[in-house]
Amino acid sequence: MLKGLTITPPVIGRISIGRVVEKNGKRLPEKDDQFTLTSQVQNRDGWVLHxxxxxxxxxxxxxxxxxxxxxxxxxxxxxxxxEYTLFDRETGRPVCVGNGETCKRVGNDGVATLPCPSPDGCGFGKAAGCKPYGRLNVVIGDDDELGSFIFRTTSYNSIRTLAARLHYFGAVSGGLLACLPLELKLRGKSTTQSYRSAIYYVDLGVRAGSSLEAAIVEAREIHERRCMAGFDQGALDEAARLGFANGAFEDGEEEQAAVAEEFFPEAGQAVEHSMRRTEAPANATLREKLERQEKALPTLPA
Incomplete structure (x- = not known):
């Protein structure tokens, strides 16, 4: 295993509750009142539907x-x-990632481990726009039992609700969370901050038409079948735990591009145009190409 490379669950698609639209020549995020499942492929019109x-x-x-x-x-x-995450808005790269106790921050001398007082108590994070950032991996369908769809969010409501539900369902099922038949649900609420207009967040529940008791019974049956087949859920969890701990940051270059597109679309577009401008012509010398690539590298704040 390559050290320094975070090993994340294989992703075969995305889940979103918003989209990027173009208005007056600018790309802006627009919330939606429904889920959209996309592939990991983009074209000129955006993400291709799964x-x-x-x-x-x-x-x-x-x-x-x-x-x-x-x-x-x-x-x-x-x-x-x-985690609490501060992104470089020009590249989508994480600059500082913390859990409220400690953080890893990118500086001129590499990645440093520092105290993390949360965004409200951190001058560096509060001024630069640090926010909660969550990634949920789920299995949809039966075609790929180890391939997942990823839902990325910076919503307090979604992160807090999903975290609570996952821990509660894991507890009441006796630790059989991976065997429970569940469903992601979109819920709406109004707050004073939303000026009483509806905002949407993601929740997790038992599938429609079933009950919690029936879901637990089904989970036990699935668990028994898996054990008889030799499926080792504990080993899978441990492999994932080691994979996540193998690198400083979870998001790699491909994920950074998705983050820039989803949360900072104007910046993502600017980066794309910048990369195009820095492409060397076909007849450029190797030295000229290297010089252009060096100039195109973004500078992260200390």
Missing amino acids: PLDETLRKAGQSKLRAIPVRMLFNDPNLNLRA
């Missing part, structure tokens, strides 16, 4: 507000990773 998006809609949902899912791991903290 085939499961159409399949779920044909099942009776004109607006996709519930998605049947299973968890990959029994440990709630492996399914949902959430």
